[in-house]
Amino acid sequence: MLGKLIRKKNVETEPLISVELESVKSKHIPAHVAIIMDGNGRWAKKRNLPRIAGHHEGMKTVRKITRVANDIGIKVLTLYAFSTENWKRPKLEIDFLMKLPGEFLSTYLPELIEQNVRVEMIGNFDVLPEHTKNAIQRAIDETAENDGMTLNFAMNYGSRLELIQCMQEIAKLATEGKIELEDIDETLIGNNLMTAHLPEPDLLIRTSGEVRLSNFMLWQLAYAEFSFTDVLWPDFDELCMINEIKEFQSRNRRFGSVNEEGDA
Numbered sequence: 001m002l003g004k005l006i007r008k009k010n011v012e013t014e015p016l017i018s019v020e021l022e023s024v025k026s027k028h029i030p031a032h033v034a035i036i037m038d039g040n041g042r043w044a045k046k047r048n049l050p051r052i053a054g055h056h057e058g059m060k061t062v063r064k065i066t067r068v069a070n071d072i073g074i075k076v077l078t079l080y081a082f083s084t085e086n087w088k089r090p091k092l093e094i095d096f097l098m099k100l101p102g103e104f105l106s107t108y109l110p111e112l113i114e115q116n117v118r119v120e121m122i123g124n125f126d127v128l129p130e131h132t133k134n135a136i137q138r139a140i141d142e143t144a145e146n147d148g149m150t151l152n153f154a155m156n157y158g159s160r161l162e163l164i165q166c167m168q169e170i171a172k173l174a175t176e177g178k179i180e181l182e183d184i185d186e187t188l189i190g191n192n193l194m195t196a197h198l199p200e201p202d203l204l205i206r207t208s209g210e211v212r213l214s215n216f217m218l219w220q221l222a223y224a225e226f227s228f229t230d231v232l233w234p235d236f237d238e239l240c241m242i243n244e245i246k247e248f249q250s251r252n253r254r255f256g257s258v259n260e261e262g263d264a
């Protein structure tokens with residue numbers, strides 16, 4: 001109920017969003033959008049605030065973008081929330097980032113349930129602090145029956161680690177005689193990644209003007225469209241997201257083939 005009221009209010013108070021939303025919904029929608037949420041620290045620095053204030057504001061953007069992505073009709077939204085390399089950050093910042101899933105989910109889980117959103121996670125779950133694991137697990141359990149958009153948090157995720165674990169799993173199958181060398185193909189690899197149950201991302205967005213992948217979904221992004229925007233994550237709003245989808249809709253995806261005009 002709460003989610004419905006909030007969404008209704010949004011549409012009433014922000015007619016531009018509602019018009020733009022209808023426009024993108026009439027064209028091809030990417031099934032899976034993956035986002036590298038970058039620029040929280042710079043957003044805070046510009047305001048003479050501590051970096052954690054930027055992360056907190058970034059959490060509010062997660063709420064906004066989840067809602068609009070769901071309204072657009074995106075099936076999977078993967079958000080890079082914490083990488084295997086982020087453990088190198090100051091302890092205070094790590095502790096704060098580990099508390100954010102708990103704060104986000106205790107505040108917004110009812111809304112996510114109302115919106116029929118299913119929460120999932122990719123990454124190395126076991127080594128997360130207990131309170132982080134509990135918050136994520138509770139959200140996963142309470143939304144398991146939902147069949148709307150999947151909100152997939154990449155938390156303590158690193159693509160190279162994922163690929164190492166995948167190769168180890170496949171090597172194990174081979175040494176146990178369960179597969180032959182010829183059985184190793186794209187499907188087998190895909191099925192042994194943390195994203196095995198998800199479609200590959202169609203669109204990757206990175207905010208804040210940085211133009212790199214930072215160990216994010218290296219295998220899965222092979223044929224994704226990339227979009228790099230200068231907007232800092234806390235400033236990335238519904239219209240920014242809608243514009244990203246419009247940009248995606250203007251791209252000509254050929255997957256290595258040629259288009260109808262014969263252009264490569």
Ligand code: FPP
Binds near residue numbers: 083
């Ligand atoms: C990168 O920006 C951002 C992160 C490492 C953390 C992203 C996390 C959030 C946006 C909040 C997540 C919310 C939930 C609910 C899990 P940066 O700090 O590197 O920015 P900078 O490059 O400007 O310093």
